[in-house]
Amino acid sequence: MSMHFADPATLTPEELGAGSVFAPRFDAQGLITAIAQEAGSGRVLMVAHMNADALRLTIESGEVHYYSRSRQALWKKGESSGEVQKLVALSTDCDQDVLLLTVEQTGHGAACHTGRKSCFYRVLKDGALTDTGEPRLFDPAEVYAKPQ
């Protein structure tokens, strides 16, 4: 993995916000928040984290990789489920502490481990979460079944 990211500490806020130098601001744990938004529909599919290796692999392979905080491991999206995310565009915000990934959600088109397209399948109504009725595009029990 040859790609090098600039150190944001070497840039002024003006350079971070207006310049062309990509200097992702990884946090104290070496992670940055990444939002996956579906190309075309504009649906926010999921939010996860990347470390520098996940970001490099994503850019170099064109397939989205994250870092799992719970498993403490690099993770290619779709490696178990087949629901690979193809990177269409990568953007960052004015202080470079968030990444916005425009992706094509392949497989069944489901980013969420529940089998739904998006992890955001509930809205708040009168203090309670209401399911929006988003269909399950795959059966998690089948997709994540352990080999016999």
Add this chain to the structure above:
Amino acid sequence: MSMHFADPATLTPEELGAGSVFAPRFDAQGLITAIAQEAGSGRVLMVAHMNADALRLTIESGEVHYYSRSRQALWKKGESSGEVQKLVALSTDCDQDVLLLTVEQTGHGAACHTGRKSCFYRVLKDGALTDTGEPRLFDPAEVYAKPQ
């Protein structure tokens, strides 16, 4: 501020993901990541953080409040700039550690402090950030000028 949020530690992962109990998972600093997405256009406008008070005020007033980590203060979006965000819908993800706000961006329609609609006005191309040419809807020097 009377609204009470359930403690996510009292819920199983299944209840967190499939239930109707809203139990936002604030982190060790008492914050949760909030994404503002524009109603209609689907543009991701900005990403910031909320503490419990900011979330309560947002739900109760219908106008989006955040918590500024740098200023360590509750912050009503648009209080200086006039670029108030009206809450259209509030969603959370399958493990309730992110909020997705659907908002109407009032004022000049600019969520970013640079005067642009979205904070995501640069995309990565061949290792460098390229400005997408998103217009400035207000002049930050004017809007944030200190009173004489």
